[in-house]
Every structure is written in C-alpha cells, then in structure tokens.
Amino acid sequence: MAVIAGTDSTGRKIRWTLLDIVVVVYALVPVLWILSLSFKTPETLNDGNFIPRAWTLENYRLIFQTPEFVRALANSIGIALIATAIAVVLGTMAAYAIARLDFPGKRVLVGVSLLIAMFPQVALVSPLFEIERSLGLFNTWPGLILPYITFSLPLAIYTLSAFFREIPWELEKAAKMDGATPGQAFRRVIAPLAAPGVFTTAILVFIFCWNDFLFAISLTSTEASRTVPAALSFFTGASQFEDPTGTISAAAVVITIPIIVFVLFFQRRIVAGLTSGAVKG
Amino acid sequence: MAEIVLDKVTKRYPDGALAVSEVDIEIADGEFIILVGPSGCGKSTTLNMIAGLEDITSGELRIGGKRMNEQAPKDRDIAMVFQSYALYPHMTVRENMAFPLRLAKVDNATVEKKVTEAAKILDLTQHLDRKPSNLSGGQRQRVAMGRAIVRNPKAFLMDEPLSNLDAKLRVQMRTSVSRLQKQLGTTTIYVTHDQTEAMTLGDRVVVMRGGVVQQVGAPQALYDHPANLFVAGFIGSPSMNFVPGTIENDTLRTVLGDVPLTGRIAGLLAKANAPREVIMGVRPEHFEDAHLLDEPTRDRGVVFEGQVDVLESMGADKYAYFSLHGEQAASEELAELAADAGSAEVTASGIELVTRLSAASSVAEGATAKIWFDNDKVQVFDPSDGRNLTYAGR
Incomplete structure (x- = not known):
C-alpha cells in the first residue's frame, strides 16, 4: 500500500512540477524577451535570436541621457509614493471604522467605494480632463495624485478592513482597561498588528499608481508631470526612420526595478501569524 | 482600593x-x-x-x-x-x-x-x-x-x-x-x-x-x-434532587413516600402560605444507606426502597443513582437549568435521583436498596414561581 501511495504522490508531484514550469515560462518569456531586446544593438534587433549575439549597454546609456526619461522617472516615483502614502493612511482610518464601528450609512459607504472601483476609468477621463483644466490641476503632480488616490482607496479599504477584522476585538478592550485612549489603543496596539495588511495594501496601491497609463497620458501634456508609462510612448528613434525598440525595452526594464525593490522591501514585513498568542481559542 | x-x-x-x-x-x-x-x-x-x-x-x-x-x-x-x-x-x-x-x-x-x-x-x-x-x-x-x-x-x-x-x-x-x-x-x-x-x-x-x-x-x-x-439547582454538585409532592395536613406525599413535616418546616410552610402542590428538594448528601444507621436516627427520617441504577464509587463515598417512576418536577427554572447543563434531551421520563452514601454502604448496582433521608433537611418550593417556601430569610 505504502509503495503504491508513494508512486502515486510522486506521479502527482511530477505532474504539478510540469504544470508549474509551463505557467512560469509562459509568464516570464515576454519579460525575458524585453530584457534580451534591451541588450541588442540596432543591427541585431530583428535577427530573431533570443540570446543577443552582440551585447551592448548603449540602450541604457541612451535613455539615461534623455532628459525626458529621467524627468519622467522622477515624476513616477514622486507621484506613486505620495499617492500611496495618502491612500494608505486614509484607507487605514476608513477600514478601521468600517471593521469596528456601527455607524449610520456604513453599508452605503462600502457600496459607494465598491462602485468607484467598478466604474470604467476610461469613461471618466474626459470629465476629469475638463475639471482639471478649469481647476488648474491639469499637467501637475496633484492632477495625477488625486485620481490615483480616488481609485486606489476602495482597494485599500477593502484589503485593510479584512485585516482589521482578524484582530481580536478584546485587545482593544484590554488596551482601554489598561488606560489607553482610543487613539493610543489604535496606535500602540491595533496599528502594529495591522502592519502586514498595511504593507500589502501599500504594495498593491503602489503598483496600481506606477503602472497607470490611461490617466498619465490623458492628464499630462509636458514632462512637468508626465510619468514613465506615458513618456515611453513619446520615445522616438534618432531619426524618424529609426525604430526605438531598443530604448523602449531598456526603459521598460528600468521601470520594473523600483517595483521589484518596493515589493521585496515590504514583503519582509508581511509575516503571517502576527496576532498568534493574543487570545486563546 | x-x-x-x-x-x-x-x-x-x-x-x-x-x-x-x-x-x-x-x-x-x-x-x-x-x-x-x-x-x-x-x-x-x-x-x-x-x-x-x-x-x-x-x-x-x-x-x-x-x-x-x-x-x-x-x-x-x-x-x-x-x-x-x-x-x-x-x-x-x-x-x-x-x-x-x-x-x-x-x-x-x-x-x-x-x-x-x-x-x-x-x-x-x-x-x-x-x-x-x-x-x-x-x-x-x-x-x-x-x-x-x-x-x-x-x-x-x-x-x-x-x-x-x-x-x-x-x-x-x-x-x-x-x-x-x-x-x-x-x-x-x-x-x-x-x-x-x-x-x-x-x-x-x-x-x-x-x-x-x-x-x-x-x-x-x-x-x-x-x-x-434556580439557586438550589445551580449551586451544588451533584445538584439537588427535585421531586414533586402534595401537602396533606402535616405530611408531604411524594414518590419517595410520605414525608412527615417537622415542626420547623411546617411552621415555615404555614407562614409562606404554601400551595398544595409543591416541589420537594433534597441534597444528595442528605441521603444515607438505611442499613448503616441506628434505630433512633432511622426513625427520625424517611426510608424508601429503590433499585440502584448506577453506582459510582469515589473512594471516600459512593454515588447511587436511582430512576423512579412518576412525573418529573416541572418548572421554568428547572427547565432552564437542564438546558444549561445540556441534559434537556438526555433526560428520560421518570425522576432521576442522585444520592451520596458513605463508603461503607454495601448497596450494589441493579440490586434494591433501602435509602434513608433526613426529613428536616428537605426544602420545599412553589412550582409556580420557584420561591423556596422553607426559606427562613436572612
């Protein structure tokens, strides 16, 4: 019996491993392809080889010599960080209220935030364009930060309220009995325990802001606030007959790096079971 | 402080x-x-x-x-x-x-x-x-x-x-x-x-x-x-036994036999305006194996016969369980206590009686035993509102 069970589970392991490999290859090939393109010289760009025959760093040197790209990178980092910070702080407070309190209009609030998340963003681009132009927000940092916060808040609230619900309510009661004001109870007991949720949310919101193309292309007009995804689409070759594939690939690789760094940095803080030992049961 | x-x-x-x-x-x-x-x-x-x-x-x-x-x-x-x-x-x-x-x-x-x-x-x-x-x-x-x-x-x-x-x-x-x-x-x-x-x-x-x-x-x-x-049933483990009874003159008629009311209890009952139909409560430790008692003590109380259902020997004493035929004592309080103990569904028809006998007792499971209880230690309750009719107050 044991032998049969053993071969059975080995067979299953092999099947799963094969499936996993297929998925990983399917997901990574385009990324590797971009990486490969970014190291190719213009002459070998279209030779169809996966591994470049002539390696070059020319593309990377070129994009960092392009002021539009460097400026766009700064815009991207600044706008995404600010939007993430504000969305996470507001989302934390809103999610805490939703998870803990019973207030009139709670269901409406949750419903409306869900509605915002579901609303097709493309339908809002024209009205937003008009509004921002008349308010003087068009082509500024706040002009992008505000819509980013709007559309990432529902996500933040949803993720965070799930985390808050996991924290035993008795801890808060205990903090109150120990002499804490509601503010102290939140800062010193609840917030540290909700940290994994906060970091998860921060990662998700940051990725959303970083990757956005629709708002970035519609609500900016110059390099004053244009973010990298939008700036990429304005890349041109040295002459109009030259293909900017190499530089676009290099830029795409470069803008992936901050996301990886951001995720790796915060992922270490996402540890499961932070509340274990709080309550028995 | x-x-x-x-x-x-x-x-x-x-x-x-x-x-x-x-x-x-x-x-x-x-x-x-x-x-x-x-x-x-x-x-x-x-x-x-x-x-x-x-x-x-x-x-x-x-x-x-x-x-x-x-x-x-x-x-x-x-x-x-x-x-x-x-x-x-x-x-x-x-x-x-x-x-x-x-x-x-x-x-x-x-x-x-x-x-x-x-x-x-x-x-x-x-x-x-x-x-x-x-x-x-x-x-x-x-x-x-x-x-x-x-x-x-x-x-x-x-x-x-x-x-x-x-x-x-x-x-x-x-x-x-x-x-x-x-x-x-x-x-x-x-x-x-x-x-x-x-x-x-x-x-x-x-x-x-x-x-x-x-x-x-x-x-x-x-x-x-x-x-x-409620208090009588809640406090004490095993809990007090409850048996329905009828007061006739100075006697309490129950399935355990006729219990002559002592002067103290009769006085308290008269003062409390006791109804005819009551519930009698006896704590398990107020029972004893009749064979272990001398004549005068035995005469002071009430003796009944019953078949021992289950016998648990705890070393220092023995718990003998009886199931008697007859109506269970019914009241809101008792129903709530039973529900809390989770025994509401388990209880069969008939009266469950728990007695605590001394370790020297020779009662055996399945055999008929003569059991005595002290009639001055019984408590009498009003089934309609649950109050203790023998409660002397503070």
Whole structure:
C-alpha cells in the first residue's frame, strides 16, 4: 500500500512540477524577451535570436541621457509614493471604522467605494480632463495624485478592513482597561498588528499608481508631470526612420526595478501569524 | 482600593432586549465577589458595565463613592482580566505588563521595579523577554493577571479567567487567584459560570438568571438556604434532587413516600402560605444507606426502597443513582437549568435521583436498596414561581 501511495504522490508531484514550469515560462518569456531586446544593438534587433549575439549597454546609456526619461522617472516615483502614502493612511482610518464601528450609512459607504472601483476609468477621463483644466490641476503632480488616490482607496479599504477584522476585538478592550485612549489603543496596539495588511495594501496601491497609463497620458501634456508609462510612448528613434525598440525595452526594464525593490522591501514585513498568542481559542 | 456600589443598574440594548435588570449590589472594600449564572444571564454584561466597556442604560455605578456612569474605562482605575487573556502579541511579557504603567507615564525605574515585583509574585521572572505566542496557557493567564496587578488599581474585574485552562491547571490557578487576592487585598469582581469556582473563591456570591439577581450571599448560605429553585439547582454538585409532592395536613406525599413535616418546616410552610402542590428538594448528601444507621436516627427520617441504577464509587463515598417512576418536577427554572447543563434531551421520563452514601454502604448496582433521608433537611418550593417556601430569610 505504502509503495503504491508513494508512486502515486510522486506521479502527482511530477505532474504539478510540469504544470508549474509551463505557467512560469509562459509568464516570464515576454519579460525575458524585453530584457534580451534591451541588450541588442540596432543591427541585431530583428535577427530573431533570443540570446543577443552582440551585447551592448548603449540602450541604457541612451535613455539615461534623455532628459525626458529621467524627468519622467522622477515624476513616477514622486507621484506613486505620495499617492500611496495618502491612500494608505486614509484607507487605514476608513477600514478601521468600517471593521469596528456601527455607524449610520456604513453599508452605503462600502457600496459607494465598491462602485468607484467598478466604474470604467476610461469613461471618466474626459470629465476629469475638463475639471482639471478649469481647476488648474491639469499637467501637475496633484492632477495625477488625486485620481490615483480616488481609485486606489476602495482597494485599500477593502484589503485593510479584512485585516482589521482578524484582530481580536478584546485587545482593544484590554488596551482601554489598561488606560489607553482610543487613539493610543489604535496606535500602540491595533496599528502594529495591522502592519502586514498595511504593507500589502501599500504594495498593491503602489503598483496600481506606477503602472497607470490611461490617466498619465490623458492628464499630462509636458514632462512637468508626465510619468514613465506615458513618456515611453513619446520615445522616438534618432531619426524618424529609426525604430526605438531598443530604448523602449531598456526603459521598460528600468521601470520594473523600483517595483521589484518596493515589493521585496515590504514583503519582509508581511509575516503571517502576527496576532498568534493574543487570545486563546 | 474602594467599595463598588451598583444601584439599580440596568442594561437595555437598542433592539429592546433587556440584558441586566435593576441590579443592586454593594461590594465592600477588599471583598472578593463572584457573579455566577448560566450563559446569557447578564453576568458578563454587568462586569462590562462596571469596567466601562458597555454603557449603563439606567441606574448608577459608584466606585469609592463617586458616580462612574459617564467615565471612560481609563478614568475608573480598575483592571480587567479577560477570558481570552487578550495579551498584546507584538510585545514581550515585560512590555505587556508594563503597558498600563507606560500609558500612565510612570518613570522607567518604577516601571522596572513594579514589573519585576509582579513577575516574582506570578512566577514569570524567567519568561519576561518572551512573546505571548511562546507561552503555555497557564503562563499566558498569569501574564494577564500580571498586567492587572502592576498598577495597584482600585479593583480587579475578572471575566472567566480560568475557563480556557485544562481541569488540573484550573484547580491550581484557582487557589493562586484566591491567595493573590488575599495578599493584595484588592476588591475583586469575578465572573464565572462554574459553580465550583463560585463556591470556593468568593467571600460572597451573586447568582444571576436572565439579567436578574436571584440571591446574594456567602457561598455556604446560598447552599444551605437557597432563595428559590434556580439557586438550589445551580449551586451544588451533584445538584439537588427535585421531586414533586402534595401537602396533606402535616405530611408531604411524594414518590419517595410520605414525608412527615417537622415542626420547623411546617411552621415555615404555614407562614409562606404554601400551595398544595409543591416541589420537594433534597441534597444528595442528605441521603444515607438505611442499613448503616441506628434505630433512633432511622426513625427520625424517611426510608424508601429503590433499585440502584448506577453506582459510582469515589473512594471516600459512593454515588447511587436511582430512576423512579412518576412525573418529573416541572418548572421554568428547572427547565432552564437542564438546558444549561445540556441534559434537556438526555433526560428520560421518570425522576432521576442522585444520592451520596458513605463508603461503607454495601448497596450494589441493579440490586434494591433501602435509602434513608433526613426529613428536616428537605426544602420545599412553589412550582409556580420557584420561591423556596422553607426559606427562613436572612
């Protein structure tokens, strides 16, 4: 019996491993392809080889010599960080209220935030364009930060309220009995325990802001606030007959790096079971 | 340290449900008082109202003579131990215990001193730098106690603090809680659903049912003189036996035979205007094997014959169970007690009788036994409202 069970589970392991490999290859090939393109010289760009025959760093040197790209990178980092910070702080407070309190209009609030998340963003681009132009927000940092916060808040609230619900309510009661004001109870007991949720949310919101193309292309007009995804689409070759594939690939690789760094940095803080030992049961 | 007074304290939830109704308790300084009752009797709600975790709908709560209804928990200067312990998982034992002091902005040296002291009392010194998740249940429980005692509050509130421990540890912790309370002399209000804890720990016990206080008194007083069927059935393990009966002149006719009423009981019944149909209650230890008694003692009581259903020998004494034919004693209180004990479905028709006999008894399972009981120790209850007709009052 044991032998049969053993071969059975080995067979299953092999099947799963094969499936996993297929998925990983399917997901990574385009990324590797971009990486490969970014190291190719213009002459070998279209030779169809996966591994470049002539390696070059020319593309990377070129994009960092392009002021539009460097400026766009700064815009991207600044706008995404600010939007993430504000969305996470507001989302934390809103999610805490939703998870803990019973207030009139709670269901409406949750419903409306869900509605915002579901609303097709493309339908809002024209009205937003008009509004921002008349308010003087068009082509500024706040002009992008505000819509980013709007559309990432529902996500933040949803993720965070799930985390808050996991924290035993008795801890808060205990903090109150120990002499804490509601503010102290939140800062010193609840917030540290909700940290994994906060970091998860921060990662998700940051990725959303970083990757956005629709708002970035519609609500900016110059390099004053244009973010990298939008700036990429304005890349041109040295002459109009030259293909900017190499530089676009290099830029795409470069803008992936901050996301990886951001995720790796915060992922270490996402540890499961932070509340274990709080309550028995 | 201070006395705590509950003056007609009532809790009504917004949906209209009445959780606690006009509770009047005066708790003396340094007293250890137990709130006991089945789940849903309002004991925890009462405790939470004293703590300030729930609002008081009406009535007044005074701690040390001052009205506390509107004070936030932190301004009441009372500490609480939760059933789930509610330790802060991101802090070490030391930080957990120091937390109330840090919030009170006590200086570092004092914090260190008090935490060390509390840790010594609770035998936690070697665990101070560990996190709660690495502690055993008993250790966590002690940390929760430590967090309560470090700041010398006016009172301790304990919400079933031992119910998450296993049976052996619970008995052990019960004695340490008792010792700790005596040592510190702090007013303590302790909530439990376990009547053994109530009997062994408290200076006084408050029995609650459906949000209403049934009786307040010393454990022995509640045991000997329960005010009604509910208290009689709740306090004591195994619980009191209840048998329906009819009063005819000076005799109580029951399935256990005719019980002549002693002068004391007859007098109390007359004073209480007893109805004809009553419920007789006899504690298990008031039964004895008739063969073990001398003539005069046997004549003083009532002897009945029955077949022993189950016999449990506990070493020091024997528990003999009988099932007798006849109607069960029926009342609202008894139904609630049975439901709380989870025996509502199990009980077969007929009367279940538990007797505690001395170890020398030779009764055998399945055999017929002659059992005697003391007719001066019986209690008589009114089935309609459950009151104890033989209750002499205080």
